[in-house]
Amino acid sequence: MDQQPQNDADFLEPSVLLDETHYQEGYKNGYDDGLSSGKEEGRQVGLKMGFQVGEELGFYQGCLYVWMSATRIDQNAFSARVRKNIEQLAALVSNYPLSDPENEQVQDVMEKIRLKFRAITASLGVRLEYEGRPASSKQDDVEDL
């Protein structure tokens, strides 16, 4: 190791830099690829989630329309309690933050809507369910106490 320091630095520097250059180039390529594929994937996920939420809410809204029409024809089609629940469900569905997907409450609101819907169908004695969503607790083969 008795070369002169300047020659040393001049000689080795491009090699070191090459490593760094390639690293940067690779990084940039990866970043750009990731950005565009991530955006595309995000768009697909967004479309899928949006569709699911929209479909589920639409289902409940459809049921609400039928129930409200029934009430218009016959005021006493449902009991006072069921009518109140229907009104509450209608309010929940219309207040769902559709345009604000990053709202942290969306999961809670959807749970409330599902519960309210189940309370109404249970009271009416009808077996009506939104088929699209997976049931929350289907791990049923466990023997329970």
Added chain:
Amino acid sequence: MDGGAAAELREAHRLAAHTDRVWALAWNPAPGPGPVLASCSGDKTVRIWKRAPDGAWHCSVGNANLPLLPDVLEDTHNRTVRSCAWSPDGRLLATASFDATTAVWEYNSGDFECVATLEGHENEVKSVSWSPSGTLLATCSRDKMVWIWEVQPGNEYECVSVLQGHTQDVKMVQWHPSLDILVSVSYDNSIRVWADDGDDEWHCVQTLTEADNCGHSSTVWALSFNQKGDRMVTCSDDRTLKIWDTSADLSQPKTGEGHESWRHLSTLTGYHDRTIFSAHWSSDFALILVELYLNTFFGISLFLVHRSEDIIASGAGDDAICLFAEEKSSMVEGPSYKQILKKEKAHDMDINCVRWCPQLNQFL
């Protein structure tokens, strides 16, 4: 009162007919010609037991003209029937099943008919309880919810409210004996108290936990109120029984500060060395009923107890039954409870349920 005389627990009868473990029992509260007992089982049926004039217990109904027909409620649930409860007037029997439904049976002089099926829970229903007025029915399930139903004319049931709050399987629900207050206990180790604001809006008005209230440190399996409703006992997988002061009327809206709440009074430790599955607070009783689970004998034992004060009975996975009475003499920091009896090996297996029979006279 108690003096030095120990209580005695003597097995009087064994009732065997179920073909799978017996989970729960309920005595019909209505005064009638004789005591009537309902038992529900993993064999998907509910059996009704009555005492014949000769003193023997039968799961059958009959009279001079008809042959004996087994009094079995079947072909309705398609999984284990986990719990059953008679309405306060004794006319209806509600049965809660792992098939996620609750059936209501009407009892008319010995004949049973399923008059309603309540659906709504997502999975196994664990417990069912009638309110003191008989107008509300509460059910709870592994889906972590508690549902409250109202009885309408014509055997129609309407869902009043679905109560969310527990974070795990809810094991049992029980109404206060005189107020419209509902208590639920859960695998999440907590006890929740629910009341409504007068407008069908039910809320959790108190949660009793290990951290804040000296609550249980493991699954709470059962609860039982005394007759007055100012005391409650809970039992748990943590092998303790806890007594609570429940004199505060939580169904009233809180006005101002200093609102009353339910508080821990006493913990009974060291009496059972396994999970305590059931506890029941007697009022005026003579007989204690216990179910058991055994490989070859799925049955029910009826015991006679010779005491006549308020006693708490507990049954546990250590196959023993314990009886506790309040120690009136020592009021140092509040009432305490002492064990007056432990019957080891009361059964050969886990004791799933203990229940006092309300009709004292029938057995003396």
